[in-house]
Amino acid sequence: MTNDQLKQFIKNYTTEVEFVDNPYSLECIVNTVHFYNLARVLKESDSTAFDFLYCVTGIDLQDSLGVIYHLESTKLQHKLILKVFASDIDNPEIPSVFDLWDCAELQEREVFDFFGIRFLKHPDLRRIFMEEDWEGYPLRKNYVDTVNIIDLIK
């Protein structure tokens, strides 16, 4: 599918989306309500068939916390970047996609560990790299690094 066809496909499903033209691939921003169902349709529909989730990135935009999913179809060779933002910073919640792509389970644990985004219905949401009693979420922009581990350059 070309980018325009993909846009049309997503618009047919839900109109509450925003598109950004990125030279790398089409970018689609969706809200948390429609996110899970859109992801399911994109994966299971034969005309899109996004079966390969190759990167899951958490990001802190200071007014919201988000997750970026890089998707590719191994059959149809097209790509899509799916972005979802949780605006409630104190209690960010995003539906988990662990049942659509198997790799998402560990990837979402990493995002939870660093950003504190809770993935709803995730089977095993624990910290993965930091210790279990670690306070705060290190990759957030307002994280205070009291022991000065990271701020070596200053």
Add this chain to the structure above:
Amino acid sequence: MEDILLKNKLDKEQEYFINMGPQHPSTHGVLRLLVNLQGETVKDLKPYCGYIHRGIEKMCERYTYSQIIHLTDRLDYMSAHINNEAVCLLVENALQIEVSDRVKYIRTIIDELTRIASHQLWWAAAGMDLGALTTFFYGLRDREKILDIFEETCGGRLLVSYNCPGGLMYDIHPNFQKKVKEFLIYFKKKLPEYDQLLSGNVIFVQRMKNVGLLTKEKAISFGVTGPSGRASGFSSDIRKKEPYSAYGNVKFKEILREEGDSLARYKCRIDEMWESMNIIEQLIDNIPDGSYFTKMKPIIKLPEGEYYQRVEACRGEFGVYISSKGEKNPYRVKFRSPNFFNLSALDHMSRNQKIADLVAIMSSLDLVIPDIDR
């Protein structure tokens, strides 16, 4: 007598946990697996990571783009040069800088030498994990030749840091082409020895065959790329899909197998060494003249936006995501490390296998732990 029978029955039903690692030799680093066993059979396992977590992604937010490159070495140290290249390509594409053909050719040759060196160490360790100590000496003996070439040209042996945005740190050493050609002649004689020693060995084949099966659908779903994914028939070679550097100018075939077991992953890597030598042969005599460096501004600032660059590292697809706000340091950096994705399939692959086979599966996946923990 009945008591003994009852006890045996209970033993068979009873499940128990053991910790494999973080100091277990077959994990090749500090990875801990909590294995749920029933008798000798693995029911499931949970990986515990983070023993070597250094917060590289957070550090990158404070560093400049030229400094970040030297942190990527420390992810998958066996494909240090390829990781460097990913960041350099991203910066060059974002600033629309065209590097000379000379740079592209040299980068590709060193990429492939890195791949051979990595697979040699993997082969050495894979044999050792299953009890064949000889392979370790054979593998390291041949890898030394490549490290000597790196030392002469790049200055470093393991973490080469030879790439920089805009080209290379220095031009190649005058001996480079001669030494590489000598190595190819040498290694073409030695690689069949690898097959003689291990590939046809009955004990080795029986330990690897039909162990740790991974279907194509599951490989895609778990994001298992590189030789491990290609052994399951998942065509995931970035060198073919999105050619970078000089990969568009060379002819090579993507090694694909259908079986998806540990032996297929083993054979994939052996065949990739042949294919890497094939690529180097096509390039080594044709390195064009030109500058090894394109002059850049002293302080690199990427235009505001988001960038993604993928390259084919030794263990799979390595990706860099950078979000920039137009400053001299990035807003957010994410490394898509192939090993973390490959690790997620380990639980699925080792279920209902024997605990001894878990070692074979892990050595066929070729995990590098600093790349998982980042």
